[in-house]
Amino acid sequence: xxxxxxxxxxxxxAYGGKTVLAVDHLVVHQGETLAIVGPNGAGKTTLLRVLxxxxxxxxxxxxxxxxxxPYPAPLHLRRRITTVFQRTVLLHRSVRDNVAYGLGLRGEHxxxxxxxxxxxxxxxxxxxxxxxxxxxxxxxxxxxARALALRPDVLLLDEPTANLxxxxxxxxxxxxxxxxxxxxxxxxxxxxxxxxxxRLADRVAMLLGGRLVEVAETxxxxxxxxxxxxxxxxxxxxxx
Amino acid sequence: MSLGVPLSWLSExxxxxxxxxIVLRTLQVSGTALAVSALIGIPLGTALALTRFGARRWIxxxxxxxxxxxxxxxxxxVYLLLSRQGPLGGLEWLFTPSAMxxxxxxxxxxxxxxxxxxxVESVDPDVRLLLRALGASPVQEALGLVAxxxxxxxxxxxxxxxxxxxxxxxxxxxxxxxxxxxxxLSTAIVLETRQGAFGMALALGGVLLALTFLVxxxxxxxxxxxWWSKG
Ligand SMILES: Nc1ncnc2c1ncn2[C@@H]1O[C@H](COP(=O)(O)OP(=O)(O)O)[C@@H](O)[C@H]1O
Ligand SMILES: [Mg+2]
Numbered sequence: 001x002x003x004x005x006x007x008x009x010x011x012x013x014a015y016g017g018k019t020v021l022a023v024d025h026l027v028v029h030q031g032e033t034l035a036i037v038g039p040n041g042a043g044k045t046t047l048l049r050v051l052x053x054x055x056x057x058x059x060x061x062x063x064x065x066x067x068x069x070p071y072p073a074p075l076h077l078r079r080r081i082t083t084v085f086q087r088t089v090l091l092h093r094s095v096r097d098n099v100a101y102g103l104g105l106r107g108e109h110x111x112x113x114x115x116x117x118x119x120x121x122x123x124x125x126x127x128x129x130x131x132x133x134x135x136x137x138x139x140x141x142x143x144x145a146r147a148l149a150l151r152p153d154v155l156l157l158d159e160p161t162a163n164l165x166x167x168x169x170x171x172x173x174x175x176x177x178x179x180x181x182x183x184x185x186x187x188x189x190x191x192x193x194x195x196x197x198x199r200l201a202d203r204v205a206m207l208l209g210g211r212l213v214e215v216a217e218t219x220x221x222x223x224x225x226x227x228x229x230x231x232x233x234x235x236x237x238x239x240x
Numbered sequence: 241m242s243l244g245v246p247l248s249w250l251s252e253x254x255x256x257x258x259x260x261x262i263v264l265r266t267l268q269v270s271g272t273a274l275a276v277s278a279l280i281g282i283p284l285g286t287a288l289a290l291t292r293f294g295a296r297r298w299i300x301x302x303x304x305x306x307x308x309x310x311x312x313x314x315x316x317x318v319y320l321l322l323s324r325q326g327p328l329g330g331l332e333w334l335f336t337p338s339a340m341x342x343x344x345x346x347x348x349x350x351x352x353x354x355x356x357x358x359x360v361e362s363v364d365p366d367v368r369l370l371l372r373a374l375g376a377s378p379v380q381e382a383l384g385l386v387a388x389x390x391x392x393x394x395x396x397x398x399x400x401x402x403x404x405x406x407x408x409x410x411x412x413x414x415x416x417x418x419x420x421x422x423x424x425l426s427t428a429i430v431l432e433t434r435q436g437a438f439g440m441a442l443a444l445g446g447v448l449l450a451l452t453f454l455v456x457x458x459x460x461x462x463x464x465x466x467w468w469s470k471g
Contacts (some may be wrong), residue, residue: 049369052372052373054369054372054373075375075377078372078375079375082373082374082375083373085366085369085370085373087366089364089366089367089369089370091367091370091384091387091388092388093465094465097465101374102374102375105374105375105376105377105380106375146374150374150375
């Protein structure tokens with residue numbers, strides 16, 4: 001067996017004295033889609049920032065493919081991982097230049113790749129538009145295309161379909177669902193949509209107050225989580 | 241006085257070799273000062289916007305003070321610095337274009353650095369995280385942020401250029417308004433006015449305005465998609 005994609009030990013992060021992330025142990029397997037669910041403020045976004053090595057944990061250790069990763073993480077490692085953020089941020093450039101940007105940072109200028117991902121997410125007809133003029137759904141597709149252009153080994157998705165209408169949700173889910181088949185990519189998908197987790201994930205982890213209260217195969221997670229708080233969350237009950 | 245007077249002066253001026261020499265010298269002195277100010281001020285302003293270190297507060301306070309510094313006081317300081325008894329007297333730069341460049345850098349640099357700092361600071365903080373997630377190295381990250389702030393950064397250059405090309409106090413003090421060597425448009429206007437040659441002064445004023453306008457048009461071209469930060 002090869003080493004897991006990620007292994008986290010005792011990873012903690014606090015903001016202003018308040019602990020927002022306290023993960024005792026988490027493994028992300030190579031090529032799996034792991035959904036992270038949990039209420040607002042649970043620490044999901046913070047966990048993704050740590051996984052992309054954008055933010056330093058206050059303590060704990062993170063292994064990537066079996067190697068302990070220092071902070072700041074080496075650039076070549078960071079470049080194998082990318083995030084689609086919860087709030088879409090577009091550069092003040094054309095749609096095409098937004099997609100080409102990350103490749104440009106790597107010294108690659110691959111017009112065909114850019115065209116390919118624009119077509120893949122269905123916005124090739126908007127290529128020369130200023131990115132700021134896109135609608136919400138188009139902007140989210142662009143954010144996804146910009147990440148996919150890099151052919152990342154790890155794709156971190158932070159609520160990629162929040163605030164989208166059903167057709168856009170379906171389209172984006174279809175693209176995400178097809179990725180593992182094509183590229184063997186590892187995906188960590190943060191979502192507050194349990195149905196989405198069920199549709200897309202191999203395993204589901206639940207964060208509550210920065211702690212992992214349940215991590216299980218998707219079917220088992222939804223059949224009957226062991227943790228009572230996770231069970232309540234699955235039943236759609238309010239939890240604190 | 242009719243409008244015909246300045247116009248006739250101007251048409252005479254166009255044929256006048258010294259006028260063109262003055263225009264060229266004005267562009268050389270202020271262009272060099274702006275280039276030096278941009279080369280130092282844009283990285284400095286960007287660094288002040290993106291880093292937090294102990295002495296930062298003091299440097300920022302210094303930059304802000306410099307933004308409102310009276311040019312004539314800058315001229316006086318540079319004069320004392322370069323005068324025969326001054327610490328840099330050995331250079332013998334007083335009353336040369338080099339002295340004017342130094343004074344103009346002291347005037348323009350704080351404007352460029354301070355306004356660049358403000359522009360970079362006002363870029364959406366999530367852009368920084370995005371650039372990192374796309375794989376930017378620290379230098380690429382800074383360039384990417386300057387690119388996002390380009391409207392404001394170009395405005396800082398426009399402000400810096402405006403502050404020096406029309407400036408007269410410092411140019412007079414350290415340049416001396418020497419014909420054929422340090423006379424620039426602004427000091428020439430003062431001279432012509434003093435001599436009662438209002439037509440020529442007005443004509444020179446028109447040339448100065450036109451020149452500033454043209455340079456600003458050129459600077460505004462930089463506000464388009466930046467070739468220097470394609471990523
Ligand atoms: N940069 C930050 N500075 C201060 N507090 C933060 C910061 N980022 C997140 N937090 C806090 O950490 C907690 C977890 O946030 P987050 O990870 O965004 O949760 P989630 O994505 O699950 O909604 C929240 O209480 C939030 O206010
Ligand atoms: Mg979040």
